[in-house]
Amino acid sequence: MTVSLEMVAVVAMARNRVIGDGAGLIWHLPADLKRVKSLTMGCPLIMGRRTWDSIGRALPGRASVVMTRDASWAAEGALRAGDMDAALEHSRDWIAATDSARPEIILFGGGEIYAAGMPLCNRIEATIVDISPDGGPNAALFPALAASEWDHEVLEEAEPEGDVPGYRYERFTRKKPVTV
Numbered sequence: 001m002t003v004s005l006e007m008v009a010v011v012a013m014a015r016n017r018v019i020g021d022g023a024g025l026i027w028h029l030p031a032d033l034k035r036v037k038s039l040t041m042g043c044p045l046i047m048g049r050r051t052w053d054s055i056g057r058a059l060p061g062r063a064s065v066v067m068t069r070d071a072s073w074a075a076e077g078a079l080r081a082g083d084m085d086a087a088l089e090h091s092r093d094w095i096a097a098t099d100s101a102r103p104e105i106i107l108f109g110g111g112e113i114y115a116a117g118m119p120l121c122n123r124i125e126a127t128i129v130d131i132s133p134d135g136g137p138n139a140a141l142f143p144a145l146a147a148s149e150w151d152h153e154v155l156e157e158a159e160p161e162g163d164v165p166g167y168r169y170e171r172f173t174r175k176k177p178v179t180v
């Protein structure tokens with residue numbers, strides 16, 4: 001039986017689309033980390049090698065599919081993919097082989113991988129952080145979206161609290177769905 005799969009991008013970005021400084025995140029939003037966990041549990045995560053380095057380990061209950069052009073790269077708990085087709089193949093195979101898997105492939109970042117996978121995404125679960133950081137010389141960005149291609153809804157808003165900036169959970173849904 002062929003199960004139809006959907007690719008979903010999960011991202012936290014600032015108002016100016018900055019997602020990190022190239023080595024890690026610029027903010028700490030504990031509630032958002034919990035949300036990312038629940039959005040991604042039971043799914044393969046397609047991520048770039050730099051994002052893998054910034055996390056430093058495989059996230060439990062999910063597959064870590066790591067894109068790198070280095071054919072000799074290997075890390076415990078990671079499935080190496082030399083291009084997006086290989087990443088999709090690993091993801092499909094992992095879903096098919098895993099009882100608790102959900103039929104969603106998560107585009108997990110960072111900037112290069114969001115840009116590469118965005119044409120395949122049907123949905124974006126975004127946390128928009130209410131800051132506009134510089135991000136430094138290696139800043140990573142989420143790609144600009146063509147507003148005409150996406151429906152958009154705001155799901156929830158959180159006010160700033162202490163050191164934690166305000167943020168919103170937003171969902172973008174592609175008007176003309178694509179399959180992976």
Ligand SMILES: NC(=O)c1ccc[n+]([C@@H]2O[C@H](COP(=O)([O-])OP(=O)(O)OC[C@H]3O[C@@H](n4cnc5c(N)ncnc54)[C@H](OP(=O)(O)O)[C@@H]3O)[C@@H](O)[C@H]2O)c1
Pocket residue numbers: 010011012013019020021022023024025047048049050051052054067068069070081082083084108109110111112113114116140141
């Ligand atoms: N806020 C968020 O939601 C979020 C989510 C994820 C990451 N981030 C942040 O994003 C930043 C990292 O993003 P980034 O853009 O610098 O790096 P990245 O996208 O994580 O990884 C880039 C690496 O992926 C590999 N790669 C890229 N395109 C490829 C392709 N077509 N085929 C095969 N391999 C490919 C290359 O690895 P090799 O050099 O090994 O060949 C490249 O150096 C960090 O600051 C991280 O914290 C933020």
